Amino acid sequence: MSWDAVYRLVQRIPRGKVLTYGGVARLLRLPGGARTAGRAMAATPSGKGIPWHRVIGDRGKILIRGPHALLQRKLLESEGVSIVEFRVNLKRHLWRPRKTTALKDKRPRKRTPK
Numbered sequence: 491m492s493w494d495a496v497y498r499l500v501q502r503i504p505r506g507k508v509l510t511y512g513g514v515a516r517l518l519r520l521p522g523g524a525r526t527a528g529r530a531m532a533a534t535p536s537g538k539g540i541p542w543h544r545v546i547g548d549r550g551k552i553l554i555r556g557p558h559a560l561l562q563r564k565l566l567e568s569e570g571v572s573i574v575e576f577r578v579n580l581k582r583h584l585w586r587p588r589k590t591t592a593l594k595d596k597r598p599r600k601r602t603p604k
Contacts, residue, residue, distance in 0.1 A: 493530040503544040507585035550578035
């Protein structure tokens with residue numbers, strides 16, 4: 491499975507804003523929901539400019555473990571995101587894309603023969 495649509499959406503999250511795994515799944519209608527979004531983010535290729543750190547768990551929690559959690563926290567704080575006990579204030583920092591632009595996919599649609 492290609493995660494390109496997930497990565498395109500994550501690249502659109504502005505600095506200082508976050509999106510939950512469930513939010514990614516809902517916007518892209520991913521089968522398997524937040525877990526599928528989590529798998530996609532776990533497979534994020536390095537060096538492609540994908541701001542993986544802007545995707546967090548439900549209720550604003552940083553879900554990844556170990557040194558990557560500290561890195562995620564540091565990157566978010568450097569963008570002005572306030573974090574208390576590894577939790578982001580979603581009322582303040584949740585990204586809410588416009589519905590019409592969030593679902594746009596640049597892949598051509600398959601045409602059915604008439």
